[in-house]
Amino acid sequence: MSLITDISSQAAKAATQLALLDTATKNQVLTEMAEALRESKAFIIKENESDLAAARDNNLAASMIDRLTLNDERIEAMAEGIEVIVSLDDPVGQLREISERPNGIKISKMRVPLGVVCMIYEARPNVTADAGALCFKSGNGVILRGGKEALRSSQAIASVMHKVLEKHGLPAALISVIPDPDRGLLMELMQQRETIDLIIPRGGEGLINFVTENSTIPVIQHFKGVCHLYVDKDADLNVAINLLLNGKTQRTGVCNALEGLVVHQDIADEFLNLCAVVLRQEGVKVNADAKAAEYFDNATVLADDEFGEEYLDLEIAIKVVPDFAGAIDHIAKFGSNHTEVICTKDQAAAQLFQRSVDASVVMVNASSRFSDGSQLGLGAEIGIATTKLHAYGPMGLESLTTEKYLVNGEGQIRE
Template sequence: MSNQVLAQEISQRAAKAARAIATLPTAEKNAVLQKMADAIRQHTPAILKANADDLTAGQEKGLDAAMMDRLALDEARIEDMASAIEEIIALPDPVGESYLLEERPNGMRVDKMRIPLGVICMIYEARPNVTADAGALCFKSGNAVILRCGREAIGTSKVIAEAMHSAIEASGLPKDVVTVVPTPDRDLMAELLKQSDHIDLVIPRGGEGLIHYVSDNSKIPVIQHYKGVCHLYVDKDADLNKALALLLNGKTQRTGVCNALEGLLVHADVAERFLPMAAAALAEKSVKVHACEKSLAHFDRAELIADDAFGEEYLALEIAVRTVRDYDHAVAHLDQFSSGHTDVICTENEQTARRFIADIDSAVTMWNTSSRFSDGGQLGLGAEIGISTSKLHAYGPMGLQSLTTEKFVVTGNGQIRP
């Protein structure tokens, strides 16, 4: 079978499956989701075996530490996948929600109602947990999902999908509501990106190369998840102990993820006090530092960074540090080097914090809390299907509501237009 025919077949089956679940009652969807969570737990040994094979192949390919970390599963991470599905069960179902927009002078009632998008194609690299998260989120929001996983994690993803299929088919529903593309062949992906008659949205998650390729070649609307160059700005009115805790958690709690800190900005008024604290703490965690000229002297083994070299996504124990003259200098830096993912201010001055929230145009803007909370699960969305860094049609972590759209529902009593 050619890739063109296979892509058409996959997308047509998914579209048919999407129609089968679009109007399922919430209670029925939740029951299937619980079976999915239970099946993932039951398949833990098979998932771990497949993941061990993927990890071995990844080591042989020389995958970097950040990608290996995203790829690796253990019993705790598998339990997290199952628990995330149960969190989705507990969330309100957006499908069918409606609200009155207006009652017209002629007596017509105009409402808006939430409906599924239809078929969503997820394209991702070494993140096998996306298989469970995306499958569950799309199912609860009444959508079918096509999962095109990178070759690094395809063995693990197939076994996770098999577990979900067992739950779906046991409930009398078509397993095509969750489809894992059988091969990571790029030509097949290119053909899927042409299936605009059956696929309604494409969401790529991975490196910049993947995002650019999908955006440039898709005939289907794309929600982009570009790199996460997240910053912490320590304001002149910051609690420095609080700032240090935010820095260490944001940078070192888990490095190979998009909500880890990659940049530290420190107001000149507190730099002499805070940078020595940061230097000692980062050295203890073996964090490599790239420091501006004004910050360099506070670090024993930092490398000097040029003023135009900020904005790197390290995904490692590595960070860029800059001393800024004032608040406006910090905002100018973020305007130039932030990727629009997540930026944090540490300050005890509410007026400055509110100004920062208004000035910084990132998908998630935080005040006195860790960037590591920039995650759908941590923000109350259950799991997330991705973090959009483009503003249409979603911005930031995407949960259930982001996987629906609204249609107009107009109710009358025989009115005709004069």
């Protein structure tokens, strides 16, 4: 039996044991995991520093190094995320009545775990804690295959969680880390369809494409985050500036950062003059259509087909549109089904925007940076689905379950 076959088989076996645990026991284990992460901060940060040193030696992009970095604050955020998961209702076993048929059989649905979830990710060590906790509460085993950039950090976090599992007589295989980032092992992992039920890749577009093209297991897809802020003709421009700055500059290397600004022509003159000041102060590089470029020093003029880039940096694309419909059209063409924002005081326009825009999260007068599992009350997220099967948007506990039919009768037979 190969390493990958053994790991996936052990995870599937462990998942059947987890399915028997009640909610109180799962919550107790998770509470202790959160505290164990806090107590192990020094150990985790030390291992992370080794990953960071290698990343710098290999000239990784600043956005990747940002995602890779762990510190006291980020480890505390992981612990708090687990504690929020503890506070959430357990979806496993929830019943939904469907109907009673004329012949008397009663039909309902019950939420059940998916089984084994495989996470494939790059420089995101926090995924280890987030995915481990979410899968544990939702009754799933999880296999974590991180990139070489985050391997020591991921193993450190997993080892802390394993100690808590073992304390409670539970198998460490519930949260398994692939110890070798070899690409051949990844290819083998994506063929384990008898033991793995779902693959969730998190990383750049190249990783998502690679997994989608090579996996024989269903894949949750999230290719990129090209998020827009549309500033409507009835926007509060002070609010719009705050949304722009928060969405673009608070943290650039994340998928819910703003990459596009769409401006209604009726307020373009006033608003873009404001933008020119604040974006220059923040050191944001501006790419724009010919009309918007006039307001900025050294703006790069984009052709109509050059929008839609995911910059992951202090860089943004700006488009002036003639009307509301023009904004909808631009977002439909260049968005990535991730997160779209409208700033407006017109409630009718806000509601129409939310109905019309095809994105997993559509916001009114709120920062794109809230498009995150923890910010939306999911505790943590295991990923963000920008395709619609079987989840759409940030994936929390419920997205890690499915429903099975329960049929109860009194001896009825089909005629």
